[in-house]
Amino acid sequence: MNTRNRLLAGIIAVLIAGSWIGNVLYYRSGQLREPLFMNHEIMTTTQGSIIDLYYLENKSTGKKVTAIQIEALPSLRFELTEWQSFSHQKFMHAFGYAESDLQPGKYTEATVYYNEGPPKKVPIGIIEVEDGEGDGNGALNFYSSGGGSDGSGFISGRLRRDSVVEEVSTSIGDNYKPLLTYELKATMPGAGELVPIQLPERVPQGASLRVDYQWHEQDPAAGIPTVFRPWMTIRSQASDGTERIDKNLIQFNLYLTEAQVRALVKREANP
Amino acid sequence: MIDARLMAPLRRLGWGLTLIFIDIRFGTIDILPDFIGCLMAASALGTLASSHKSFGKARAAAYIQALLSLPDLVLKSDTLTGFASVPLGMHLYGQGLTLLHTLMAYWLFQGFLALAKEAGAVELAGTIAGRGKLYLACSVLQLLAYPYLLNFNDQGWMVAFGAFVVFLLLLELLLLRIPFRLAKLPPREEEEKGRIIDWKA
Numbered sequence: 001m002n003t004r005n006r007l008l009a010g011i012i013a014v015l016i017a018g019s020w021i022g023n024v025l026y027y028r029s030g031q032l033r034e035p036l037f038m039n040h041e042i043m044t045t046t047q048g049s050i051i052d053l054y055y056l057e058n059k060s061t062g063k064k065v066t067a068i069q070i071e072a073l074p075s076l077r078f079e080l081t082e083w084q085s086f087s088h089q090k091f092m093h094a095f096g097y098a099e100s101d102l103q104p105g106k107y108t109e110a111t112v113y114y115n116e117g118p119p120k121k122v123p124i125g126i127i128e129v130e131d132g133e134g135d136g137n138g139a140l141n142f143y144s145s146g147g148g149s150d151g152s153g154f155i156s157g158r159l160r161r162d163s164v165v166e167e168v169s170t171s172i173g174d175n176y177k178p179l180l181t182y183e184l185k186a187t188m189p190g191a192g193e194l195v196p197i198q199l200p201e202r203v204p205q206g207a208s209l210r211v212d213y214q215w216h217e218q219d220p221a222a223g224i225p226t227v228f229r230p231w232m233t234i235r236s237q238a239s240d241g242t243e244r245i246d247k248n249l250i251q252f253n254l255y256l257t258e259a260q261v262r263a264l265v266k267r268e269a270n271p
Numbered sequence: 272m273i274d275a276r277l278m279a280p281l282r283r284l285g286w287g288l289t290l291i292f293i294d295i296r297f298g299t300i301d302i303l304p305d306f307i308g309c310l311m312a313a314s315a316l317g318t319l320a321s322s323h324k325s326f327g328k329a330r331a332a333a334y335i336q337a338l339l340s341l342p343d344l345v346l347k348s349d350t351l352t353g354f355a356s357v358p359l360g361m362h363l364y365g366q367g368l369t370l371l372h373t374l375m376a377y378w379l380f381q382g383f384l385a386l387a388k389e390a391g392a393v394e395l396a397g398t399i400a401g402r403g404k405l406y407l408a409c410s411v412l413q414l415l416a417y418p419y420l421l422n423f424n425d426q427g428w429m430v431a432f433g434a435f436v437v438f439l440l441l442l443e444l445l446l447l448r449i450p451f452r453l454a455k456l457p458p459r460e461e462e463e464k465g466r467i468i469d470w471k472a
Contacts, residue, residue, distance in 0.1 A: 016370075019414075019415050019416075019418045020363075020366075022418075023418035023419055024359065024418070026421075026422050027359065027421040027422055030422065059356045060355060060356055060357065060358055087423065087424055087425070088355060088422075
């Protein structure tokens with residue numbers, strides 16, 4: 001091998017070694033120490049059968065979640081599926097369904113089983129199970145709801161009787177209230193158009209009410225993102241003077257970006 | 272014209288490289304293990320080493336490759352599917368083998384080129400030189416690019432890299448054809464063998 005070839009071989013060796021060292025260091029800095037559960041604010045009723053949890057775990061290195069259990073809710077079974085995939089992590093969806101009625105209460109921990117090491121109790125935020133079916137003594141016949149992956153959604157219903165609609169509120173904690181904006185609209189009988197209404201507002205029987213809502217993006221650098229499943233409550237007074245409460249669970253989907261996942265991993269490494 | 276005694280080892284080398292190239296698995300078990308191909312190639316290179324010292328270096332690389340490829344008998348070799356789920360050690364192992372194979376190919380090209388020139392096969396020598404440069408440039412590019420996939424492994428990059436790997440396999444086919452082509456050169460006459468011995472000395 002002549003000098004020129006030696007020099008070339010040396011440069012190639014340095015470049016290959018540099019490429020490995022740099023990429024392995026960056027790769028290691030992008031790994032979670034262990035699966036990271038999102039914060040949850042989930043409302044449901046004893047007959048509500050679905051509770052979804054979300055967590056991030058490394059694709060390659062480290063512990064993987066094999067099962068999740070909420071000890072006080074033994075009828076709840078979780079199925080683990082991939083929700084989103086990133087360079088180094090999978091964002092996992094633990095789809096929980098109850099095989100029988102849930103016990104009312106507030107639950108803040110899940111027992112998580114891993115492919116290696118002992119199970120661990122992990123804070124998951126809060127799951128609040130209320131008594132009853134959750135639709136209250138409503139003034140509305142709820143007939144539709146929906147949501148999109150962009151964080152938008154709606155609930156709508158038709159008034160059973162003349163009412164004064166007084167308030168629309170959500171069960172979301174005060175800290176998170178700015179994350180959700182919503183607007184109440186109504187279609188009066190005979191009119192074709194939905195128009196925003198200012199509360200309180202007298203609305204006749206047969207009118208359609210619709211709440212359009214929009215979730216806003218969370219900043220994972222500011223903390224672990226929260227997965228919501230809140231009540232949206234419409235309080236009204238019927239013509240007979242009785243107070244009517246309409247409660248509906250609204251949709252929420254958490255989608256992360258590669259940069260957000262990176263920020264979460266960094267945050268987990270340096271809390 | 273080429274020394275007739277080199278023809279059999281050249282063909283054996285070609286078959287050895289073919290065995291390394293072909294990867295047929297039942298589940299994770301490789302039924303045509305690379306180490307058999309490496310040992311065949313190393314054995315052929317032992318004979319060829321007397322004609323050119325590059326073949327001796329290639330033989331050393333072939334022996335090391337045979338040894339290191341033993342775990343590959345039972346390991347899933349396709350790291351491109353589910354790339355991010357493959358442990359880091361497996362990536363290093365796979366690329367270590369690729370580096371060794373590239374070194375072997377470098378010395379093989381040097382040896383093949385010398386043989387072709389000495390046999391007076393000018394056209395074949397030109398082909399070997401061209402293929403050698405392309406093969407080595409692409410292999411080095413692969414070795415440099417692979418670690419980036421650890422951090423940039425979305426579908427677009429993986430498809431582009433997969434296409435590049437297919438191209439590298441085509442270059443590998445062109446490499447393993449060379450010893451067969453050299454073995455097809457007209458054999459040197461009996462009376463010329465004395466000169467060959469001088470040349471080897």
